[in-house]
Each structure stands twice: as structure tokens, then as C-alpha cells.
Amino acid sequence: MTSPEQPPKIFIIGGTGAQGIPVITALVRDSKYRVRVLTRDPSSARAQHLLSLNPSNVELVTGTFTSESDLRSGFAGCMGAFINIDGFNCGEKTEVFWAMRAYELAVADGGIEFFVYGNLDYGYKLGGYDRQFRSGHYDGKGRVGEWILFQNQQNQKDGKDGKSPMKAALFTTGPYIEMAIASATPMTPTVEDDGIVTWRVPLGVNGAVPHVALDDCGYYVRWLFDNASRANGVDLAVAIEHVDYSELARAFTAVTGHAARFIDVDMEAYWASGPMSRVANFASASESDPADPAFMTIRENFTGFWNLYRASRRDNTGVLKRDYALLDEIHPGRIRSVEEWFRVENERGIALGKGSLWERVQPGKIRPTLKGNEDGKKGGGGGLIFKFHLSVGCSLII
Structure with missing residues (x-):
């Protein structure tokens, strides 16, 4: 838990992605929050940029979201979590398992008060399970998002050892x-x-x-953490x-x-x-x-x-729909x-x-504009897949 002398800390997965950078910028700009960012390469230009935003409020930790020990260490001592897994790195099946496991470990940690999941529209379901709408990187996140909201409903009813249960919300984006x-x-x-x-x-x-504006993503996620009680159980689906x-x-x-x-x-x-x-x-x-x-x-x-x-x-x-009246209320200055x-x-x-x-x-x-485009990746077939790698909304972007 956070000491009275220090701002609350948020554990972040996906912090060096296109969405993660404006999110972290919004969280630490006034030192109201500290962040702990999980990254495979703390020496990367994007990771070092995050450190420069507010060096005393940004912590980089080396690890991967596919490690239970890294996840447990990441959650330890944090008040909140923002989890935006890169499905274009791990694939739909792996993301579904590890996103669910991350949520479970956050509950088990006992210190996480508010869990925000970087989500995408569950298009396959929204389209009536018509196979023409099957898009793995959307369905993986959307499937997990619905599961998290259901678990959250149950947690609010059951509590945990007499303690206040962890709250949760979705942050649903789309193509930037x-x-x-x-x-x-x-x-x-x-x-x-x-x-x-x-x-x-x-x-x-x-x-x-x-379409979603990246700068607005920072504002919305900051709003979620600033208003956790109201945001609890909400799927905040955004767009311009x-x-x-x-x-x-x-x-x-x-x-x-x-x-x-x-x-x-x-x-x-x-x-x-x-x-x-x-x-x-x-x-x-x-x-x-x-x-x-x-x-x-x-x-x-x-x-x-x-x-x-x-x-x-x-x-x-x-x-696919959005509640633009709600977005106007939450972010009057939005694009x-x-x-x-x-x-x-x-x-x-x-x-x-x-x-x-x-x-x-x-x-x-x-x-x-996307992190994967800059990095270059190894494809599942064994060859260099691209400096063209795609990372849409992952938060993706994210």
C-alpha cells in the first residue's frame, strides 16, 4: 500500500506503446500519481522518454507480462493498475490467458484498489457472431473485457475477507x-x-x-483513476x-x-x-x-x-457505437x-x-506512430516480419 507521504503508485503494462506514453504523461504531470512501468527493455528510447517525464514519479522494471513473478512484483505496493497488453506481440490466445491471469493476481495481491484494462470492441459478438467480423486482436481484448466486468460484479457482491473489493473498469479505444x-x-x-x-x-x-486521438487517451485514463468510485464497472469507450x-x-x-x-x-x-x-x-x-x-x-x-x-x-x-454525450461530459475539451x-x-x-x-x-x-513499426519483430514463421509490425489500439495500442 502507499505510504501517507507518497502519491499512490500505478502498475502499468504497455507503457512504452503509442497509447501508454500519453497515459503516463497524464498520470505523472502534476505528481499526483507515481507509475511503475513493466518493460522488456528499460534502455529503449521510449522507456527513457518516460523516465524524463517526471524522474521521481516514474519507475521502470524489467520483465514480461507472461511471468507470474513479474506480475506479482509489479502489483506489490501499488494502488492501481493499467493493463494494456500488446496482442500483436503475443497473439490472441496468449493475451486472453495472461490478461485474465493479471486480473486474478491483482485481486489476490490485496493492495490493488482499482484495475483498468486497455480494451477493444468485442466486434465478433457485437456483429452477431458473424464470421465476417472475426478480428483476433479485437476479440481477444473484448472477450477479456466482458469477463473482467462480470468478475467485478461478483467481487462487489462478495467482498474479500471483509475488505473493500478491488474495483475495475475498461478503457475501450480503436484505431488512432x-x-x-x-x-x-x-x-x-x-x-x-x-x-x-x-x-x-x-x-x-x-x-x-x-477514430481515437492519442492525447485524449491520457485525459480519459487520468479521469478513470481520479474518479474510481464512479468509474467502477464502467466500459469507457472513446472516440473523437x-x-x-x-x-x-x-x-x-x-x-x-x-x-x-x-x-x-x-x-x-x-x-x-x-x-x-x-x-x-x-x-x-x-x-x-x-x-x-x-x-x-x-x-x-x-x-x-x-x-x-x-x-x-x-x-x-x-x-460499433459510442456514447458521445458521456464523452462530452467527462472531457469537455476533447477533440x-x-x-x-x-x-x-x-x-x-x-x-x-x-x-x-x-x-x-x-x-x-x-x-x-506505433511502437511495433519502430522496433521490428520476429514473425511466427521465423523470419523478420517487419519494421512494419502493426499495433492498432494497443494500446496498443498500447
Whole structure:
């Protein structure tokens, strides 16, 4: 437990991911919380960046979430936990087991008061168990998320040795809007020969993606820990808006003055020449075994991913939905549209010397936003899978 002289400490898995960095930034910015971050490589640039945020409030510990001893050590002495497992590293089956085991160990530790699980929509179930919506990295997290909320309900009824039971909440995200202007993502744009920025993706003419702004993730997770009693049992599903890609292109042009367009392509064309076509038959998780019946290729996994968004709608109907009124209440200053995000990001990029949005999507200039894209991974088939490795929402991102 935390001593009266020190801020409460939160154990974090996924702290060096795209989502983890803004989450930790929000938690330690005013020294209200300390964090203990589990990482396989404390010397990495991302881990060292976390230390620089608030050196006295950020602790790095070497280990892996697939070790019970590392998990027990991580929970020890902490008040809270934020668990965002990288399913693109371990695969759906492994994530399901270790996410559940992490929750169980947090309860058993006895000191964890509030457990937040980095979640994704259980699209397969939301889509009526129609196999077209089967996406392993979504279903793995969504399946665990429902299990955690059920366990939490039971814990609140039963208590534990007369003590206050551990509270829990889900933090459900989706594709980061940053991925729409980054390399090596499912929606990487191109600047085509006619000079027009182009998104060629299989979204359909009516589909929409509830994109998430990474900076907002930090605000929401901080809100969860600041309001644990209200957040207990809540699935906080976030987004800026349901973005159809015609609007994405219109907004890009409105902000930059440069022409942009969305071209809907069928799934076959997407896998033949789209941004992930060269790795379509690689493992969707870098450490998964092709001999395992649970194995999924990138093509199999992301076909379900795109079908989920083809079946969602800009008016917040369809398979995937968000409670935007709740998000407005919780975060009055949140980004509410893709055009607003483009304006903020365009100004920020110029101020930081990264260039305007137009400059940043040019061939040779476009950069990754996801941790796996930077690291390079070993694929389940034994070869180098990519410096193209995908880590969507994992928290992913995460």
C-alpha cells in the first residue's frame, strides 16, 4: 500500500506503446500519481522518454507480462493498475490467458484498489457472431473485457475477507487518428501521381471508423483513476467521432489546402496492392505459432477489422457505437472532429519542426506512430516480419 507521504503508485503494462506514453504523461504531470512501468527493455528510447517525464514519479522494471513473478512484483505496493497488453506481440490466445491471469493476481495481491484494462470492441459478438467480423486482436481484448466486468460484479457482491473489493473498469479505444497520416498502418495514405493525397481502403461508401486521438487517451485514463468510485464497472469507450473517409479527405483539404480523396476499394484489391499487401500472409502476432489452430494471418485479422467499420456508420449506428454525450461530459475539451484534429496536429507539427501535414505525408517523409513499426519483430514463421509490425489500439495500442 502507499505510504501517507507518497502519491499512490500505478502498475502499468504497455507503457512504452503509442497509447501508454500519453497515459503516463497524464498520470505523472502534476505528481499526483507515481507509475511503475513493466518493460522488456528499460534502455529503449521510449522507456527513457518516460523516465524524463517526471524522474521521481516514474519507475521502470524489467520483465514480461507472461511471468507470474513479474506480475506479482509489479502489483506489490501499488494502488492501481493499467493493463494494456500488446496482442500483436503475443497473439490472441496468449493475451486472453495472461490478461485474465493479471486480473486474478491483482485481486489476490490485496493492495490493488482499482484495475483498468486497455480494451477493444468485442466486434465478433457485437456483429452477431458473424464470421465476417472475426478480428483476433479485437476479440481477444473484448472477450477479456466482458469477463473482467462480470468478475467485478461478483467481487462487489462478495467482498474479500471483509475488505473493500478491488474495483475495475475498461478503457475501450480503436484505431488512432494518428494512423491515418502514418506509415505502416492499415490506412496509410499515398500521394499519387496526380499529387492528390489518397486513402484507398475497403471502408465502403457508408462505413465509418470511430477514430481515437492519442492525447485524449491520457485525459480519459487520468479521469478513470481520479474518479474510481464512479468509474467502477464502467466500459469507457472513446472516440473523437465516427469518421467516414470522404470526410477525412475533405478535412485534410480544408486544413492544408491540398487536394485529398477517399477511394473505396474491394477487399481483394486492398490485399493485392494496399498498405499491408506485402505482409498479408505474415503472422498477425509476431510471437504466434503458425502450427497453432488459433493462428491468424494479417489478412485474416484485418479483413474482419475492416468489415467491422464497413458495418458502422457516421451517425453512430451500425455495429460499433459510442456514447458521445458521456464523452462530452467527462472531457469537455476533447477533440470532436477529424478536421479539428487535423488543425491541431498541423500547427503542432510545424511548431515542432516536423512539418505541415502535407509535408509529413510525402513519400520518404511519412513516419510511423506505433511502437511495433519502430522496433521490428520476429514473425511466427521465423523470419523478420517487419519494421512494419502493426499495433492498432494497443494500446496498443498500447
